[in-house]
């Protein structure tokens with residue numbers, strides 16, 4: 655049994671789906687602070703009665719609840735943990751740092767303590783490109799200096815540091831996956847990106863198309879990039895989810911602790927994303943140009959060569975158009 659914390663959220667639900675469809679039994683622990691019980695219901699329906707698909711259980715609860723975690727790890731005979739549960743709004747983290755250090759950092763320590771107590775040895779951790787801060791070199795490799803410019807990134811760097819100590823002292827093996835921009839939706843269109851508030855570009859553009867938001871503002875068009883707008887690395891959420899399975903299976907097969915970037919390796923500008931949405935939905939998208947946002951680097955693109963080489967990971971949806979198409983299926987459907 656694999657414990658997936660945050661499995662009612664965007665990325666967690668796709669990770670849970672891939673695990674289930676690869677025959678793993680999954681228990682989701684989620685306090686539904688930003689996740690959705692409807693997502694869990696859909697996951698159950700997707701898995702129900704299908705041959706070769708694992709069993710899904712949902713437990714409503716918090717990663718800070720030690721008693722609950724210990725009983726879960728023991729009673730469900732959990733072999734590995736995938737820890738996604740966290741808050742991830744950069745702006746909010748700068749206004750309310752305690753909320754982030756508490757939920758993202760302290761509660762990760764609680765999970766690790768419970769794992770030690772119950773003899774669970776493997777964990778895959780959701781880290782982020784935000785650990786790098788302002789890039790000194792792109793594409794960004796795992797050796798790039800770690801220098802977060804916001805509390806959200808710092809809360810994740812601390813967990814990575816804590817993981818190193820738990821490996822050294824208690825022999826916990828971990829894979830920390832530093833995701834770049836997760837995007838798109840499961841090919842079924844039944845689960846997808848659902849954040850409130852939404853801060854990610856592709857769903858925001860789709861909300862504009864669907865009349866769910868009045869205005870679409872591009873923050874700055876005078877960056878040193880070909881079209882003047884920021885370039886980011888969008889990775890399909892299913893590709894991201896599949897990397898978790900490779901990481902888990904490698905850990906369960908005896909691999910040591912690792913840190914990997916997860917991105918597509920090719921960047922797309924904000925304008926390219928808007929144009930691609932426009933093409934996919936067959937409608938012009940109206941937007942205006944605003945001021946640059948403080949702390950937004952011009953280009954953030956990952957090198958994912960390490961995970962490709964060591965775990966054989968390969969993106970199945972490298973094209974922006976395919977990522978946008980899958981997102982549209984979810985938003986429109």
Ligand SMILES: NC(=O)c1ccc[n+]([C@@H]2O[C@H](COP(=O)([O-])OP(=O)(O)OC[C@H]3O[C@@H](n4cnc5c(N)ncnc54)[C@H](O)[C@@H]3O)[C@@H](O)[C@H]2O)c1
Pocket residue numbers: 659660661662663664665666683684685686687688689690715716717718737738739740741742757761780781782783832833834835836837848849
């Ligand atoms: N979305 C991205 O592009 C992106 C990029 C880099 C890293 N990440 C990381 O990936 C993870 C998942 O992100 P997401 O976009 O799916 O976010 P999300 O908000 O959709 O999912 C997070 C889930 O965790 C749950 N949760 C939060 N705190 C909890 C707690 N204390 N106990 C139990 N459940 C709790 C929420 O209810 C939610 O279901 C996060 O750790 C985030 O930092 C996301």
